[in-house]
Amino acid sequence: xxxxxxxxxxxxxxxxxxxxxxxxxxxxxxxxxxxxxxxxxxxxxxxxxxxxxxxxxxxxxxxxxxxxxxxxxxxxxxxxxxxxxxxxxxxxxxxxxxxxxxxxxxxxxxxxxxxxxxxxxxxxxxxxxxxxxxxxxxxxxxxxxxxxxxxxxxxxxxxxxxxxxxxxxxxxxxxxxxxxxxxxxxxxxxxxxxxxxxxxxxxxxxxxxxxxxxxxxxxxxxxxxxxxxxxxxxxxxxxxxxxxxxxxxxxxxxxxxxxxxxxxxxxxxxxxxxxxxxxxxxxxxxxxxxxxxxxxx
Amino acid sequence: xxxxxxxxxxxxxxxxxxxxxxxxxxxxxxxxxxxxxxxxxxxxxxxxxxxxxxxxxxxxxxxxxxxxxxxxxxxxxxxxxxxxxxxxxxxxxxxxxxxxxxxxxxxxxxxxxxxxxxxxxxxxxxxxxxxxxxxxxxxxxxxxxxxxxxxxxxxxxxxxxxxxxxxxxxxxxxxxxxxxxxxxxxxxxxxxxxxxxxxxxxxxxxxxxxxxxxxxxxxxxxxxxxxxxxxxxxxxxxxxxxxxxxxxxxxxxxxxxxxxxxxxxxxxxxxxxxxxxxxxxxxxxxxxxxxxxxxxxxxxxxxxxxxxxxxxxxxxxxxxxxxxxxxxxxxxxxxxxxxx
Numbered sequence: 001x002x003x004x005x006x007x008x009x010x011x012x013x014x015x016x017x018x019x020x021x022x023x024x025x026x027x028x029x030x031x032x033x034x035x036x037x038x039x040x041x042x043x044x045x046x047x048x049x050x051x052x053x054x055x056x057x058x059x060x061x062x063x064x065x066x067x068x069x070x071x072x073x074x075x076x077x078x079x080x081x082x083x084x085x086x087x088x089x090x091x092x093x094x095x096x097x098x099x100x101x102x103x104x105x106x107x108x109x110x111x112x113x114x115x116x117x118x119x120x121x122x123x124x125x126x127x128x129x130x131x132x133x134x135x136x137x138x139x140x141x142x143x144x145x146x147x148x149x150x151x152x153x154x155x156x157x158x159x160x161x162x163x164x165x166x167x168x169x170x171x172x173x174x175x176x177x178x179x180x181x182x183x184x185x186x187x188x189x190x191x192x193x194x195x196x197x198x199x200x201x202x203x204x205x206x207x208x209x210x211x212x213x214x215x216x217x218x219x220x221x222x223x224x225x226x227x228x229x230x231x232x233x234x235x236x237x238x239x240x241x242x243x244x245x246x247x248x249x250x251x252x253x254x255x256x257x258x259x260x261x262x263x264x265x266x267x268x269x270x271x272x273x274x275x276x277x278x279x280x281x282x283x284x285x286x287x288x289x290x291x292x293x294x295x296x297x
Numbered sequence: 298x299x300x301x302x303x304x305x306x307x308x309x310x311x312x313x314x315x316x317x318x319x320x321x322x323x324x325x326x327x328x329x330x331x332x333x334x335x336x337x338x339x340x341x342x343x344x345x346x347x348x349x350x351x352x353x354x355x356x357x358x359x360x361x362x363x364x365x366x367x368x369x370x371x372x373x374x375x376x377x378x379x380x381x382x383x384x385x386x387x388x389x390x391x392x393x394x395x396x397x398x399x400x401x402x403x404x405x406x407x408x409x410x411x412x413x414x415x416x417x418x419x420x421x422x423x424x425x426x427x428x429x430x431x432x433x434x435x436x437x438x439x440x441x442x443x444x445x446x447x448x449x450x451x452x453x454x455x456x457x458x459x460x461x462x463x464x465x466x467x468x469x470x471x472x473x474x475x476x477x478x479x480x481x482x483x484x485x486x487x488x489x490x491x492x493x494x495x496x497x498x499x500x501x502x503x504x505x506x507x508x509x510x511x512x513x514x515x516x517x518x519x520x521x522x523x524x525x526x527x528x529x530x531x532x533x534x535x536x537x538x539x540x541x542x543x544x545x546x547x548x549x550x551x552x553x554x555x556x557x558x559x560x561x562x563x564x565x566x567x568x569x570x571x572x573x574x575x576x577x578x579x580x581x582x583x584x585x586x587x588x589x590x591x592x593x594x595x596x597x598x599x600x601x602x603x604x605x606x607x608x609x610x611x612x613x614x615x616x617x618x619x620x621x622x623x624x625x626x627x628x629x630x631x632x633x634x635x636x637x
Contacts, residue, residue, distance in 0.1 A: 100603050102602065103563075103599040104603045105599070226421075267422065270421050285403050
């Protein structure tokens with residue numbers, strides 16, 4: 001029974017983190033078929049920004065996080081104007097943007113490694129899993145309140161994004177652009193501004209996801225690489241551009257990873273996810289929740 | 298067109314054969330042979346990506362797979378590496394065949410993400426492999442080396458063996474010409490595939506996919522063939538790499554090598570016949586020139602990839618083609634005007 005609770009607790013945490021990262025990726029892909037390989041570095045930057053603001057200003061993490069998200073969003077805008085903005089007209093934009101943002105991400109990562117190598121923190125926000133004032137017992141398993149905060153933040157943010165997409169004009173513009181870029185343009189939607197907005201939103205979410213990551217992982221220039229790949233796996237599993245599906249898939253992937261980590265060994269988590277996803281994709285090549293769509297030319 | 302390529306090939310080959318005898322320093326010969334190795338990998342990648350249109354990021358994983366297979370065969374089965382290379386090549390083909398079988402039915406972008414994930418899984422599995430392998434305790438039970446060597450890497454599996462034949466001074470020439478031979482085979486193979494029915498099928502698919510499909514051209518089948526076949530030479534290159542350095546490590550599957558190779562592909566020109574050679578040469582040369590700034594290396598490589606994708610997505614080869622086409626047009630226009 002204990003390991004079962006353990007799996008659920010850590011699975012929900014992984015799931016929450018992947019959901020935020022994957023939500024951003026799916027939004028950006030939906031809006032203009034861009035897969036942002038620099039998304040991982042934004043997660044890393046989010047964690048660093050949070051550290052920075054929390055330490056410089058002596059703010060508690062909870063107040064530093066929104067500033068970090070804004071900085072992350074700003075970096076997303078920068079990514080747009082450095083790469084995608086100049087490439088929108090390219091024939092196979094889908095492919096070239098992956099390579100371009102891969103280069104950008106690697107350059108940024110190498111830059112962080114060069115200049116912030118000393119700024120290394122061992123899981124700065126992790127809370128001890130022993131029973132104390134910070135945690136409570138479920139069965140025999142101590143669950144820290146921090147985990148609850150992580151789940152709550154993820155849930156609230158996802159709901160806010162949902163409300164934003166369905167209730168506001170800007171959100172409707174994003175969805176319209178995702179449905180048909182040309183029709184949206186004809187309706188007078190400034191699609192390029194929508195692209196910038198989507199990237200800013202996605203990057204802000206990535207930054208928060210990075211802060212969540214720093215609650216159990218070390219803050220390090222390379223920290224974003226692994227979760228980025230898992231977030232990619234999540235959106236592939238869900239079917240590219242399927243936003244609701246991505247949330248379920250994130251939870252599923254988080255649970256599978258936690259199960260393998262608890263029952264087998266830490267290092268086989270990723271392998272298990274990949275095997276699962278490939279099996280799922282052989283069964284449904286367009287993703288679990290995807291429909292076969294005619295590729296947009 | 299074809300004659301011109303043949304002449305260029307012959308000239309380059311002559312230069313490459315003569316290069317070690319032109320009084321160059323030893324480390325330049327070593328750099329050149331590593332360049333041949335990378336050029337082999339990139340030429341096969343170009344075949345997979347540029348010709349067959351498979352956006353695979355698993356080429357580095359296949360390369361590492363070949364290197365590790367060679368290392369494991371040499372170390373645990375005491376196999377002479379010359380027997381280990383073809384086995385590694387075949388093992389790479391089988392590996393790649395299964396990767397292709399799993400991924401190639403999906404859309405192009407899915408392939409990129411899945412193959413990248415496969416490389417990362419391989420990296421994680423090697424990096425975290427720390428259980429002592431009994432195979433390494435045969436001679437000395439106290440040693441604890443894991444099967445793949447884990448984060449430390451694996452050595453002690455032999456080399457090409459040129460040291461015994463050519464002596465302690467000239468063994469590098471043996472390595473050099475072996476690597477050159479591999480590259481030549483890789484280039485001939487690439488050209489042969491491009492000219493063959495398979496190349497024709499991909500050309501048809503590129504020009505008009507619907508029509509080609511309706512005429513019975515199966516994308517999946519041809520892509521799988523090219524993906525698996527190209528893995529043979531990629532894995533062989535991995536084996537040669539392992540033999541030259543005498544050690545393998547998880548850095549063979551890590552992102553920096555992927556970045557280095559992808560920048561060769563991009564700078565040379567994706568899908569261009571001379572792209573891989575050009576890219577490998579330019580980037581190895583740049584690596585040599587900027588050696589003192591090695592801690593800027595990955596920053597620079599990343600920026601190079603970004604800038605090329607924005608401004609020169611066809612690479613240097615594409616740019617040369619465009620310039621020469623414009624020059625010919627200008628030349629004919631001028632001639633017509635002067636004759637009129």
